[in-house]
Amino acid sequence: MDHYCTRGAGSGPTAPAEADEDGQAASMDGMEHVGIVGTGLAGVRAAAELRAAGFTGKLTAWDAEDREPYDRPPLTKSLFGERVRPLASQGLGDLAGLGVRVVPEAAASVELSPSGALRVSGVAVDAAILATGAAPHRKMPGAHVVYTSDDAARLAAAIPHSASVRIAGAGWIGTEIASAVASAGLPGPRVELWESSGHILGRSFHGAVDDLWLGWLEDGGVDVRLGQPLPEGQDADAILVQATGSAPALAFLAVEADRTARGALATDSLTRVLSGGSPVPGLYAVGDCADALLGETTLEGGHWTKALNDGKATAAAILGVPPPAYIPPVEVFSTQFGHEIGLVGTVPADVAPAREEPPRGGSVMRWEREGRLLALLSVDAPRELSRARKALRVRRD
Ligand SMILES: Cc1cc2nc3c(=O)[nH]c(=O)nc-3n(C[C@H](O)[C@H](O)[C@H](O)COP(=O)(O)OP(=O)(O)OC[C@H]3O[C@@H](n4cnc5c(N)ncnc54)[C@H](O)[C@@H]3O)c2cc1C
Structure with missing residues (x-):
């Protein structure tokens, strides 16, 4: 109707x-x-x-x-x-x-x-x-995904009653769910984050942020299993979450x-x-x-x-x-473990980032080729993010 x-x-x-x-x-x-x-x-x-x-x-x-x-x-x-x-x-x-x-x-x-x-x-x-x-990909029987508000409501209702939350996929959504559960102050569930590729946010960063995120995840009590796919077979007390892309x-x-x-x-x-x-x-x-x-x-x-x-x-x-x-660049923002995170541009796999600590606080990783900015990751550094956004926009012909 x-x-x-x-x-x-x-x-x-x-x-x-x-x-x-x-x-x-x-x-x-x-x-x-x-x-x-x-x-x-x-x-x-x-x-x-x-x-x-x-x-x-x-x-x-x-x-x-x-x-x-x-x-x-x-x-x-x-x-x-x-x-x-x-x-x-x-x-x-x-x-x-x-x-x-x-x-x-x-x-x-x-x-x-x-x-x-x-x-x-x-x-x-x-x-x-x-x-x-x-x-979202839905290949794991019985697993939650988070795409709609109903999905999120179902997951939020199930987690407090579970012994563990096992998340497949350490992309943006998987790491955000790990952060949300670990930071919620719930007495119960253990949080596991499984990632077969061996890298956290590997599709965005090709391994360049593994140390940074591992520090946050481990400090938050998340059990990270890199290089290992979530094993098949349902653990009756575990909530499964599939966050393996879309x-x-x-x-x-x-x-x-x-x-x-x-x-x-x-x-x-x-x-x-x-x-x-x-x-x-x-x-x-x-x-x-x-x-x-x-x-x-x-x-x-x-x-x-x-x-x-x-x-x-x-x-x-x-x-x-x-x-x-102007056409604005690719930009992803996230909030995890108390940090405001922003990525602008596309990170090249073959360039190592330069790390900086801006005078106003936060931290930045910058990818450049021949002096030209390609991408910038900002952690609690909104001013640098805003500058990079401007530098990376494309003028329409
Ligand atoms: C949980 C979650 C967290 C996210 N967090 C971030 C973030 O922090 N930062 C960031 O940059 N991006 C984030 N994203 C991505 C961001 O939300 C998306 O890029 C954005 O929503 C895309 O908008 P869209 O309108 O293209 O698609 P959608 O928001 O996916 O909307 C598409 C709509 O079309 C409907 N639809 C599908 N097929 C049909 C059909 N045949 N007929 C009618 N309707 C149809 C769908 O049901 C849906 O309602 C997140 C996404 C999710 C799921």
């Missing part, structure tokens, strides 16, 4: 801008109806940016979770606290205020006819924005499109989905389900800031208005 949100006056960053006197923004190139598949951060931001850029046409969003859009990072960071934070309450977008009609079910298909007609679940649209994120959720897509190595849709810098290297008319992909090809670099999905920012480029492409002058 559909439910409909009425268009309100809106406020702050979510307020729809007025259309031009002649209604240009709504009717540009016959653009009357835009479909958005997925109402996570990227989908909600795309709706907000379209309205902010003056689009007054019809917006329909398909919402597989059928609940008010919320932010995912607090699910693990505040596992035992205020973990559900609606996007609207943070000024990131309110679907009702934006006049979005919400279909509370997963879109079954996105199709493009030979004549160029686009349909989402059989509904004709002039443009479709794919914002379906990445679904894959772009695109099973519904019936349009031929270029994919990157991780199975994401390849887009250009304006989030246009590519097929054979050329944009597919009317099809856009934002957030975690897409990777943007930017010449020599790729802006990979899988982090919050891409989902936050992509909608601006999409709105510009759909409405034919100038896009932002």
Whole structure:
């Protein structure tokens, strides 16, 4: 069943801008109806940016979770606290205020006819924005994953009654869960973190932060098993958590499109989905389900800031208005063991980092090649992070 949100006056960053006197923004190139598949951060931001850029046409969003859009990072960071934070309450977008009609079910298909007609679940649209994120791998029978607010609620309820929590995967989500459980002051569970690759956050850092994280984890009482996959077979008293990565959720897509190595849709810098290297008319992909090809670099999905920012480029492409002058770099933030952590840029496997202790406190690891900054890890050093963010942004051609 559909439910409909009425268009309100809106406020702050979510307020729809007025259309031009002649209604240009709504009717540009016959653009009357835009479909958005997925109402996570990227989908909600795309709706907000379209309205902010003056689009007054019809917006329909398909919402597989059928609940008010919320932010995912607090699910693990505040596992035992205020973990559900609606996007609207943070000024990131309110679907009702934006006049979005919400279909509370997963879109079954996105199709493009030979004549160029686009349909989402059989509904004709002039443009479709794919914002379906990445679904976690679920290969371990009986294991918890943390992707939705319901997942997090189930895990938080189960942990206090368990003898141990065994986490498979020392990536961002696995280490955050280890930190949340170890820091919760619970009398009970022992925490184990198993990682087959031999490195903590190995996909992001290729072994460069093992010592740093091992110190925090071991001080927090976490039993770390590097180079060892979590053994099969259920220990009846243990809670199992699978945090071994995710894959772009695109099973519904019936349009031929270029994919990157991780199975994401390849887009250009304006989030246009590519097929054979050329944009597919009317099809856009934002957030975690897409990777943007930017010449020599790729802006990979899988982090919050891409989902936050992509909608601006999409709105510009759909409405034919100038896009932002700069494309922000890959950025991941985390809170673990009392530290505010930020990574900007892509860490190269073949460059050793320089370590610094900024005068204002915290610590920094910096990866450079021939004097050019490639990536920076900040631990409690927000000023350095902000400088690196600026240095690493890419000017749009
Ligand atoms: C527990 C957790 C903690 C995180 N912490 C951090 C962090 O600290 N820092 C950071 O940078 N990033 C973090 N991330 C990643 C960050 O949250 C994501 O990059 C961001 O949420 C991506 O937004 P998105 O809208 O692209 O995808 P999602 O937030 O995944 O939203 C996609 C939505 O589309 C829906 N959907 C899927 N298929 C369909 C369909 N066929 N029809 C309709 N809807 C569909 C999904 O159910 C979902 O609601 C975290 C992620 C998780 C899960």
